[in-house]
Structures are given as C-alpha cells and as structure tokens.
Amino acid sequence: MPRLVINGLEARYGSLKVLDGIDLDVASGDVVGLIGPSGSGKSTILRTLVGLTPPAAGSVEIDGEHIDYAKPGDVRRLRDRLAIVFQQYNLFQNMTVLQNVMIAPTKIKKRAAAEVREEAVRLLAKVGLADKLDRYPDELSGGQQQRVAIARALALRPEILLLDEVTAALDPELVSEVLDTIRVLAREGMTMLIVSHEMGFIREVSKEVVFMDAGRVVERGTPAKIFDAPEEARTRDFVSKILRH
Amino acid sequence: MWERLIEEAPRFFGYYNLVFLGKAALATVALSALGCIIGIVLGSLVALLRLTTRLPLAPLRWIAALYTEIFRRVPFLVTLMLVFFAFQLSKVDLPMFWVAAVSVTLIASAFLAEIVRAGFESVHRNQWDAAAAMNFGLLDTVRYVVLPQAWRIILPPAFGFFVLFIKDTALASQIGVIELTFAGKVLNNKGFSAVLVFGTILVAYFLVSWPLSRLGKHLEQRLASPRHQRP
Structure with missing residues (x-):
C-alpha cells in the first residue's frame, strides 16, 4: 500500500494557481524524484505537504489517514511523520x-x-x-x-523525508558531499520525495521520476522512461535541454 | 544670582525637602519601572497575539492590532485623562498613583508591543518555517528560536523607549501624583528659586535614567552575537 497518496492537490499564491490538481503517490521505501522547470510547483508540493502552504483543494493521505490541513491536530500528527530539508538549510x-x-x-x-x-x-x-x-x-x-x-x-x-532542492544553493564542489549522504539514505530504504535539478542523481536514486510543468504532473515513470523515452513533448523538450549542457 | 543660590542651598537641601524629593523620585522610579516591566510583559503578549494564525483568535488579533495602533498615537496626557475620568465614572476609588500607573502601563505596552513585533519580524522567515515543520508551536518557536535571535534587534529601541518614558511619567503630575516634576513645582511655589529647584530635578532625572541606559548597553554587548547563548 502506498505510504503517501496525494489526490487533486491545489495551491494558490494569491490569484496564481501554483498547484493545479496534483496526483502523486509514494510507496514505503521508495525514492520519488520530482523534476521540472523553475516555477512548475515542485517545491510548493513539499511545502504544502508539511503544511507551510495551505492547500486550496485536494486530499492527502498518509498510511491511510486523511489529513485535514485546517485542523491543527491533523497537521501536528502529519509533521510527526514527515521531515523536510530546505534549499537554504534553515538551521x-x-x-x-x-x-x-x-x-x-x-x-x-x-x-x-x-x-x-x-x-x-x-x-x-x-x-x-x-x-x-x-x-x-x-x-x-x-x-x-x-x-x-x-x-x-x-x-x-520521519517515515518520509522531503528534500527541497537541497543542493541548489551550494557551490558546485560541495554538491557531491550532500548527494553522497542522500545516496546512503536511499540505500538504507528511507522513503524520500526529492525535488532536484541534479538529473544524473535523480536518475540514479529514484525508483520513479515525476515530471511537472505549470502546476501539473505531465508525465511519470521509471527514470529510464522519463529520461530516455519520454512520451510527452513537454517532457522531451525539458529533458533534452537539461541533458544537452 | 549665585549669592542667592548659595544662600538658599542649605535650606533647600534640608532634611524635610530631601525626604520629600526622595519620595518623589521613588514615585518616578516606581511609575517608570511599572511601565517598563509590565509594559514589556504585556507588550510581548500583544506581539505574540498578533502572530497567531488560528481563526478563533481572530477577534483577539484584531483587538491587539487596534490597541497598539491607538495607544501609540494618543498623547500621554490624553490617555492619562481618559483613565482618570474612566475611574471616576466607574466610582472605583483608586489612589492617583495607581491611576497614573495604569496609564503608563497602557502606553508602554502599546509601544513595546510594536518594538517586540518588529524584533520578531526581523528573524528570517526560514527560521519560522523550519520550526513549524518540526512541530514547534508558536510559543516554542518564539522561546527557542525567535527570541534568542530577536533580542539584539529589540533591545536598543526598547531601552531608547525606556529613557523617553521616564521623562513622560512627569505628566502624572497633572493629576496630582507627587513625582519629581510635581515635587519641583511644590518646592518652587514654596519660594525656592526655580534654577535651584529644577536644576536639582534635572540631576535627579539624570540619575534615574543613566543607569538604565548603561544596563541597556551592557545587555546589548552581552547579546551582540547570537553565539555563546544556550537555548
């Protein structure tokens, strides 16, 4: 049974719809990689999941328990099971x-x-x-x-670890020490939802890769499928741009 | 003028006058201390209230905002009169000192609430986010994360306010509280020369507020760096 199930999740910043009906699930022990252009809503998914950005619609279930983000008790129980690592460390x-x-x-x-x-x-x-x-x-x-x-x-x-572009603020020579740490966690069977622009790394550690654009999931599948044989034109375009340089 | 001052001085600094001035200084110190201490406590509570997000607390948030906005804008004298007549109307027979104490506390709390709130807001958003994501409630976030970082921002304006505030307690003389300024008027009316009387009052105010400034400086230096503090 999937550990984390997200259905029709929506979020807004003012009138801007940053998440437009996200469906996503993460099974126990899996690593799911979230990729996509800047502003596609990847980080917002993680922020919404831990209750930092309130969802406008949709449902989130963790181990079968439905989370009502309007209820402080629900959010507290949820935060007992999730942990997030931020781009800017936030120590x-x-x-x-x-x-x-x-x-x-x-x-x-x-x-x-x-x-x-x-x-x-x-x-x-x-x-x-x-x-x-x-x-x-x-x-x-x-x-x-x-x-x-x-x-x-x-x-x-945590039962699930959320990583929000954890290497994006780092100097290039410092990226590998952080990625190595995450690799160890993946090998140990930590359930993780990873937002990253490190495509090689995402490809290597993820069981499933989700490609997002404009607040929607465009395509999802194994790393091989997303990176080598994407079905959607938008995915192909993104992947070719990313891998070209 | 000097001959007159020298001639008057021994009489002016006589036992009864000194006791009178001492008591008046005590009233000034007491009013200031009450305002500052209760003010920082109530002010912090008001600032905290304004940070809450839960819906049922919305009316309290609204009152807190209104309170700070109003009492920071009303002249001290007006607040004093308002409190004075409010007590008269409600037929509560309170000594004038306590009427003044209530007024100064109302004012100080409003100003300090705003100073504390500015301090809280100076702490980077990502510190609040990290704490919230780890299930810190508002009080724990403020206690362990925000306040230790906000002190440095809060202290200088807070102590600046304290110093201004000591002078403002002089207005309590308007409703007959015998504090330093009132004592000065009384002694002046008794025939002592204004230069001698108010010169002495000036020194007395200085002696009350100078140690406070030093304390502020000392605390600022101690907290100059967020390091070397234990949460």
Missing part, C-alpha cells in the same frame, strides 16, 4: 550543530536528552560532521550546513 542560527539536531526531539517530542544526544552524535557522524558538534551554522560551509540539516531531519525519525 537555527542561535544554536550549535548539536543543539540544532537535538532541539526538536528533546523539547517538542520530549524524548530523554541523553538518548537523543547519543542518536544526534551518531547521525552527525553519519553525515561526516562528528568534529563540528559545537560549531554554529555560520561557521560551516553550505555543504556542511546542509548535512547538519539532513541529520536534524533524521533525528525526527
């Missing part, structure tokens, strides 16, 4: 690396500090930052900050 500037990872599990989920600390240190070691525990975000490179953000998301023990 808390007033906290050290370790505090950033520990704050939500200890203060919001009320787990024991000693246990959380152990897990946080383990996660930070996993993303290669065991020696940066007491640094502040502005003392780290973009790639390091983004890996802290991934560790922070994992510390929430």
Whole structure:
C-alpha cells in the first residue's frame, strides 16, 4: 500500500494557481524524484505537504489517514511523520550543530536528552560532521550546513523525508558531499520525495521520476522512461535541454 | 544670582525637602519601572497575539492590532485623562498613583508591543518555517528560536523607549501624583528659586535614567552575537 497518496492537490499564491490538481503517490521505501522547470510547483508540493502552504483543494493521505490541513491536530500528527530539508538549510542560527539536531526531539517530542544526544552524535557522524558538534551554522560551509540539516531531519525519525532542492544553493564542489549522504539514505530504504535539478542523481536514486510543468504532473515513470523515452513533448523538450549542457 | 543660590542651598537641601524629593523620585522610579516591566510583559503578549494564525483568535488579533495602533498615537496626557475620568465614572476609588500607573502601563505596552513585533519580524522567515515543520508551536518557536535571535534587534529601541518614558511619567503630575516634576513645582511655589529647584530635578532625572541606559548597553554587548547563548 502506498505510504503517501496525494489526490487533486491545489495551491494558490494569491490569484496564481501554483498547484493545479496534483496526483502523486509514494510507496514505503521508495525514492520519488520530482523534476521540472523553475516555477512548475515542485517545491510548493513539499511545502504544502508539511503544511507551510495551505492547500486550496485536494486530499492527502498518509498510511491511510486523511489529513485535514485546517485542523491543527491533523497537521501536528502529519509533521510527526514527515521531515523536510530546505534549499537554504534553515538551521537555527542561535544554536550549535548539536543543539540544532537535538532541539526538536528533546523539547517538542520530549524524548530523554541523553538518548537523543547519543542518536544526534551518531547521525552527525553519519553525515561526516562528528568534529563540528559545537560549531554554529555560520561557521560551516553550505555543504556542511546542509548535512547538519539532513541529520536534524533524521533525528525526527520521519517515515518520509522531503528534500527541497537541497543542493541548489551550494557551490558546485560541495554538491557531491550532500548527494553522497542522500545516496546512503536511499540505500538504507528511507522513503524520500526529492525535488532536484541534479538529473544524473535523480536518475540514479529514484525508483520513479515525476515530471511537472505549470502546476501539473505531465508525465511519470521509471527514470529510464522519463529520461530516455519520454512520451510527452513537454517532457522531451525539458529533458533534452537539461541533458544537452 | 549665585549669592542667592548659595544662600538658599542649605535650606533647600534640608532634611524635610530631601525626604520629600526622595519620595518623589521613588514615585518616578516606581511609575517608570511599572511601565517598563509590565509594559514589556504585556507588550510581548500583544506581539505574540498578533502572530497567531488560528481563526478563533481572530477577534483577539484584531483587538491587539487596534490597541497598539491607538495607544501609540494618543498623547500621554490624553490617555492619562481618559483613565482618570474612566475611574471616576466607574466610582472605583483608586489612589492617583495607581491611576497614573495604569496609564503608563497602557502606553508602554502599546509601544513595546510594536518594538517586540518588529524584533520578531526581523528573524528570517526560514527560521519560522523550519520550526513549524518540526512541530514547534508558536510559543516554542518564539522561546527557542525567535527570541534568542530577536533580542539584539529589540533591545536598543526598547531601552531608547525606556529613557523617553521616564521623562513622560512627569505628566502624572497633572493629576496630582507627587513625582519629581510635581515635587519641583511644590518646592518652587514654596519660594525656592526655580534654577535651584529644577536644576536639582534635572540631576535627579539624570540619575534615574543613566543607569538604565548603561544596563541597556551592557545587555546589548552581552547579546551582540547570537553565539555563546544556550537555548
């Protein structure tokens, strides 16, 4: 059974319809890659899913439970199961690396500090930052900050991890360290919905690729289908432009 | 003029006058402290209220906005008169000091609410988003994430306001509260020369507000960097 089912999702910024009836599902353990031109609504899907942008219509189900975004209780339960990593990392500037990872599990989920600390240190070691525990975000490179953000998301023990263009703000030489971290998660069976412009990476880690344009899903399928034999003209056009350079 | 001042000084700085001035200074300090302390608490609450998003709280949000917008625009004296006559009409027999205290608190809360709100808004949107996505409620977001970053923005204008505010408590003399300015008028009426009396009052105001400015500077320096604070 699919873990996350989205039906007819719509979202607006003022009068602009940024999502125009999105249907999408993500099965447990799968990695789904969302691609498409800028402004096609990829990031908005993730923001809408975690309740940062209220949906105008449509339904979202997670493990069979329908989420009503107008109900704070529903949104809270949903956020217990999802974690999002942002393009701009969004680390808390007033906290050290370790505090950033520990704050939500200890203060919001009320787990024991000693246990959380152990897990946080383990996660930070996993993303290669065991020696940066007491640094502040502005003392780290973009790639390091983004890996802290991934560790922070994992510390929430999410069922589904949403990655919103997590390498888009990074210098080119820092991209691979973040992608390597995500590859490890994919191999471990983490369910992920990934928005990215790194086509090679999307092709490699995704089980399914979804191509979006103008707030709609244009085409979806295996990476081989989308990248090598797209059916829609719009997909073909996008893929050829992206792969040409 | 100098001979007169020197001749008057020993009498002016006599025991009873000093006690009188001391009590008046205490009233000024008390009014200012009440306004600043209750003002920062109530002001923060009003600012928080304005950040809520839930529909049932909409009327409260509206009241909070209206309150800050009105009381920041009305002259202190008008608020004072309004509170004074409101208490008279409601037949609540409150000492004048407390009428003044209510007025200063109303004003200070409105100004400080706006200062705190500006501080909250200075914290980047992405910090709020990250906290919300991790299930922080509004209070937790403000406590752990926003306030530690907003302090640096809030403190300078807040202390600037405190200093202005100490002077404004002088208006309480209009309804007969014996604070520094009122004491000055009384002593002047008793025949002491205005230069001596109001010169002393000036020094007294300075002595009340100078330490406050120093405290503000000290706090600003301590919080100059978001680092080295523990949430």
